[in-house]
Amino acid sequence: MEDSSSENTAPKSKEYEREPVPSHALKGPGKFWGMYAGEHTAGTEFMIGPLFLAAGASLQNLLVGLLIGNLLAVLSWRFLVLPIAMSKRMTLYYQLERIAGRHTVKIYNLVNGLLFCFLAGCMITVSAAAIGIPFGIFYDTPEQTFGLGAPSFTLLVFIVGSLMAVIAASGYETVAKVANIAAPWMIGVFVACGLVALHQMGVTTWSQLHEASFWDNAVSFVQEKNGPQEFGIGKIIIFSWLCNGAMHFGMADLSIFRFAKNKSSGWAPSIGMYLGHYMAWICAALLLAALIQTNPSEALNSSGKVQADPGRLAWFSLGWVGIVCVVIAGWTTANPTVYRAGLALQGVFPKSKTYLMTLLAGLIATVAGIFPNLSGQLLGFVGTYGCILGPMGAILFVDFWVLRQNDKDEFAHRNNKSFHWIVLASWLIPVATGLHFIFREETFAAFLVIPCWVAAGLIYYFLNKIIS
Amino acid sequence: MKKILTSIAVLGLLLTILPAILLIAGLIKQLPTAHHLMLAGMLLWFAANIPLYTLSRK
Numbered sequence: 001m002e003d004s005s006s007e008n009t010a011p012k013s014k015e016y017e018r019e020p021v022p023s024h025a026l027k028g029p030g031k032f033w034g035m036y037a038g039e040h041t042a043g044t045e046f047m048i049g050p051l052f053l054a055a056g057a058s059l060q061n062l063l064v065g066l067l068i069g070n071l072l073a074v075l076s077w078r079f080l081v082l083p084i085a086m087s088k089r090m091t092l093y094y095q096l097e098r099i100a101g102r103h104t105v106k107i108y109n110l111v112n113g114l115l116f117c118f119l120a121g122c123m124i125t126v127s128a129a130a131i132g133i134p135f136g137i138f139y140d141t142p143e144q145t146f147g148l149g150a151p152s153f154t155l156l157v158f159i160v161g162s163l164m165a166v167i168a169a170s171g172y173e174t175v176a177k178v179a180n181i182a183a184p185w186m187i188g189v190f191v192a193c194g195l196v197a198l199h200q201m202g203v204t205t206w207s208q209l210h211e212a213s214f215w216d217n218a219v220s221f222v223q224e225k226n227g228p229q230e231f232g233i234g235k236i237i238i239f240s241w242l243c244n245g246a247m248h249f250g251m252a253d254l255s256i257f258r259f260a261k262n263k264s265s266g267w268a269p270s271i272g273m274y275l276g277h278y279m280a281w282i283c284a285a286l287l288l289a290a291l292i293q294t295n296p297s298e299a300l301n302s303s304g305k306v307q308a309d310p311g312r313l314a315w316f317s318l319g320w321v322g323i324v325c326v327v328i329a330g331w332t333t334a335n336p337t338v339y340r341a342g343l344a345l346q347g348v349f350p351k352s353k354t355y356l357m358t359l360l361a362g363l364i365a366t367v368a369g370i371f372p373n374l375s376g377q378l379l380g381f382v383g384t385y386g387c388i389l390g391p392m393g394a395i396l397f398v399d400f401w402v403l404r405q406n407d408k409d410e411f412a413h414r415n416n417k418s419f420h421w422i423v424l425a426s427w428l429i430p431v432a433t434g435l436h437f438i439f440r441e442e443t444f445a446a447f448l449v450i451p452c453w454v455a456a457g458l459i460y461y462f463l464n465k466i467i468s
Numbered sequence: 469m470k471k472i473l474t475s476i477a478v479l480g481l482l483l484t485i486l487p488a489i490l491l492i493a494g495l496i497k498q499l500p501t502a503h504h505l506m507l508a509g510m511l512l513w514f515a516a517n518i519p520l521y522t523l524s525r526k
Contacts, residue, residue, distance in 0.1 A: 181517045185510065188484040192506060195488035196499070204492055319503035321484070321510050 016258075020089035026261040032268035035256070038183035040244075040272030041190065041280050043123045043310075043329035047378050048243075049284025050308035054222050055231035055379065059215040062282065065233040069240025070273035076241070076248040077257075080393070082266035084400050085257030092254045093347075096392065099399050100423035101412035106348050107424065108392060113344030115385050117361050120164075120337040121368025122375035127330030128153065128160040129372075130311030130323050139309045140301045141372045149372045157369045164331065165362020168338040169355040179332035187275055189318065189325040194283030196317045197290035218289040221296060222306045235444055239379065240277055242449040245386025249453050251393035287313035307376060338362045380438075383445025387434045390449050391427050391456030398457045403464060422467065426460035470523060476516035483509025 016025065052062055088095060097105045129139035137152045148154050167175060198204070201214040208214075223229065247253045248269075257265065291299045291313055292306070298316065301307040310330075314322025342358030349357065368374055374381070403409040411420050430452040437443040487502035487509075496502050 177521060181514065181521050185481060185484060185513045185517075188481050188509075191485050192488040195485075195492050196502065199488070199491040200499070204494065318506060319500070321503065321506040324510060 016089075017091055018094055021258045025259065027259045027265075028261055029265040029268060032256070032260065032265040033271050036268045036270075036272035037187070037275055038180065040269075040276030041183065041187050042276065043126055043326070043331075043333035044119075044378065044382075045190070045276055045280040046284050046310035046314065046326055046329060047122065047126055047308060047375060048382075049281040049286075050288035050310070050313060051376075051379050052231065052236070052281065053215070053218055053285045053288050054226070054306055054308050056219055056223060056229040057231040057236055058219065059212040061231075061233040061236055062285070065236025066240045066278050066281065069237040070270075070277050072237070072241040073244060073248060073273055073277075074267065074270045077253065077269040078263075078266035080397065081248050081251055081253050082257050082260065082263060084251070084396065085254045086260055086263070088254075088400070089258040090254070091258065092251050092396070095251075095254065095396055096423075098410040098413035099395065100420045101418040103419040104412075104423050108389075108427070109344045109347035111388060113341045113348070113361060114364070115388065116337050116341035116344060117364040118368045118374065118381065119385070120334040120341060120361070120365035121161075121371075122378055122381070123330045123334035123337065124157060124161045124164060124365055124369035125372055125375040126310050127164075127327050127334065128157040128369065129309055130314065130326035130330065131160060132156050133311050133315050133323060139307075139311065139372055141303075141305070141307045141376045142301075143303055145373045145377070146371050147373060148370060153372070154370050158366060161362060161366025161369050164334050164338060165359050165366065168335050168342065168362055169358040175332055175335040178328065179336075182328050182332065186325055186329055187280070189321060190275075190280040190283045193314065193317055193322070194279070194286050197283070197286035200290040200317060201286075201293045214293060215289055218292040221292050221299075225300065225304060225306045235446070238444075238449075239383065239446045240273075242386050242390075242446045243277070243382040245383075245446075245449040245453075246389035249386065249390040249393045249449060251396050252389070254396075284310070284313070287317050291316050334365065338365055341365070380445050383447075383449065384435075384438055386449040387438065387445055387452050388431050391430050391452045394453045394455075394457035395423055395426055395460045398461050402461060408464065408468060422460060422463045426456050426463060429459055430455035470520065473516045473520045473523075476512050477520060480509045480512030480514075480516060483512060485509075 016022070057065075090098075093105060093109075096108060100108075125139070132138060132153060135156075137150070137156050139153060140149045142149065149157075198209070203209055203214055242249065260266070287310075288299065288306075288308055295316060298312065299306050311323060311326050314326045316322075318325070338361050339358055341361035341364075342354060345361055346352055346354055346357040399409045411417065411422075433455070434445075434448040434452040437448055438445045483505050487496055487505040490496040491499070491502050496505075
């Protein structure tokens with residue numbers, strides 16, 4: 001999962017937010033490889049990895065499914081995002097504004113900002129859970145989605161969230177520095193997590209690893225406590241492919257790849273996928289398997305169900321290093337996300353002050369973080385996130401590859417309009433349908449990213465054809 | 469100066485990962501020993517990288 005810190009790590013000297021990036025500002029592939037490696041080995045990985053095991057995925061399915069899903073994600077970046085990014089060399093927001101008009105983009109910004117707040121909220125919960133361990137304050141997921149944890153935990157989340165909001169509002173450069181410095185070390189810690197977890201489970205030979213009985217036992221324990229669940233290879237492939245759907249299908253990474261000097265930069269996400277969304281997820285999942293085997297009572301919440309608490313998992317395997325890593329990972333993910341959410345909200349209220357909007361975003365994120373169950377539903381959340389933001393990428397895709405051929409692209413720019421109802425309808429109709437399926441029919445959110453994307457593209461194409 | 473700091477940083481990273489490998493290999497018997505080494509690795513990594521980062525920005 002992306003940590004939204006691209007702004008601090010993206011190659012930049014000048015932002016070129018409202019103009020194509022000039023040739024002298026283009027960057028070689030090295031910058032992109034470094035950026036993606038750091039960006040996708042983030043706090044969310046500590047949460048997502050254990051959730052696979054908690055959802056009942058088998059180790060074999062996880063190893064194969066993540067391999068395929070991440071490959072598809074890399075191909076999506078390379079063949080969906082890069083060609084448009086290198087051709088137009090503009091940010092997603094500016095391209096959208098030229099197509100949809102600034103008022104339509106405001107709606108997109110508001111939705112984007114709120115989703116960022118929820119993502120930051122999950123990371124505030126994770127950081128608070130890790131900070132609470134030395135003080136005996138524990139993360140506990142209640143039964144209800146909007147149920148509160150212990151009062152001491154709620155207070156801790158409030159303190160951590162407020163601190164993060166204030167730091168983000170005062171500019172996040174220090175946090176960006178910490179993130180850049182910590183990134184290679186965090187990758188090392190993820191490797192150590194996996195190895196120590198294997199040691200704790202007594203897995204020291206290839207045959208024991210191949211047999212994977214330690215994993216199957218852990219899954220059985222989870223099924224016994226949480227009830228039967230299934231997370232097959234199809235779900236794993238689709239999830240790992242589309243958990244960053246907003247970045248590739250949704251074209252958010254146009255803002256990054258507009259700086260690409262050559263096409264080989266389009267392969268850079270592979271390092272993020274295979275370090276962060278393969279190695280790190282599996283290593284983090286092993287932490288939960290190890291805790292279940294060595295100390296099963298510690299893996300349960302007060303209702304007797306297995307919960308994925310990254311702080312506690314890291315503490316039992318790596319001690320203080322684990323705690324520090326989870327706190328840094330959570331903090332360096334939450335802070336730029338709060339900052340970005342603030343910028344998105346400022347896009348809605350252009351006359352407002354950036355720091356006030358960042359504080360507001362931090363407040364919303366803190367409120368979201370107070371509900372521990374929200375972070376426990378991160379698998380569903382990132383799918384929903386892709387389902388909501390992804391379809392806007394289809395509109396951009398059709399505008400670039402189809403409408404441009406007939407000089408009918410960039411409607412708002414050509415006609416000097418600030419609102420384009422066709423874009424809004426093409427985006428909202430599939431998203432509303434998708435949300436209906438997610439919340440009413442309980443469809444796995446990631447399954448809906450591609451149908452919503454295709455539907456948005458088709459609606460946009462046909463509405464344009466009919467109207468013109 | 470830069471070389472010394474880089475060496476310390478590499479040592480820090482090694483101390484983060486190596487104890488875990490030695491645990492698996494059975495060369496370190498106690499988990500707390502590995503934890504102490506990893507903690508030392510973390511301190512070395514950050515102690516070396518903060519001035520390194522500042523130097524690279526200048």
